[in-house]
Amino acid sequence: MPTATGTINGAFNNFDGHWNVEGYDVEFRGNLSQSVERWTSLVATLEYDSVEDLVGTYVLDTAGLPSYVGATDTSLTFKNQAGKTIKITGNLANPISQRTTVTGQGAWIIRSTYKNAEPFLQMSGLGVGEGNLNGSGPSFGGTFKAQDWDISVAGTIEPPIPFIVLKAALTYGNLEDLTGTTEISAATIGPATITLTFLSRKGGPINITGVLATPIPEPVPLKGNATWSLH
Secondary structure (H helix, E strand, O other): OOEEEEEEEEEOOEEEEEEEEOOEEEEEEEEEOOOOOEEEEEEEEEEOOOHHHOOEEEEEOOOOOOOEEOOOEEEEEEEOOOOOEEEEEEEEOOOOOOOEEOOEEEEEEEEEOOOOOHHHHHHHOOEEEEEEEEEEOOEEEEEEEEOOEEEEEEEEEEOOOOEEEEEEEEEEOOHHHOOEEEEEEEEEEOOOEEEEEEEOOOOOEEEEEEEEOOOOOOOEEOEEEEEEEEO
């Protein structure tokens, strides 16, 4: 598998990693199921199959080789719905007290540094955008930037939990999916992240993931709907 060298760090439930992969600026951010103190890996090695796999949401896989944040080392293996595997390994700058088996997930964002990333997004079958998301009571809204378009989403969720996401990732099949009103097919908020999945009018998934500015005590399932528009 190809490898790239970068950094990854975490503050309790949240983590954020950065790598330069074949001329692309790659970021991976998400959450872990347990608070594992503040940890930093000064150098982290990323193992991947191809650049086009570095988009969308991956879930921490603990079924085969347990993934953990440990006393002196970090080993995190993630899988997506297509079975693609991403592995991150590194040495902690400030070792924590004990090895802890964890679960979690993260969202990949790939940006072009000297090439155009669009061919990779087309091959992967996903479009990727980033922006912000927040909710007050039953209402929520967000704005994203993708393929030179401004994307707006606004809707309602139940239960009415207020939240702020400073940086959110959006994945979708086609820009045409991001229009009209669609129901939330699956969604969870907390403890440290929010994940919203919509089924577009064509049946393809639309996903929003983000790290909460203020964590909540436990995960809560959500339901609701949203209206999308392109500008």
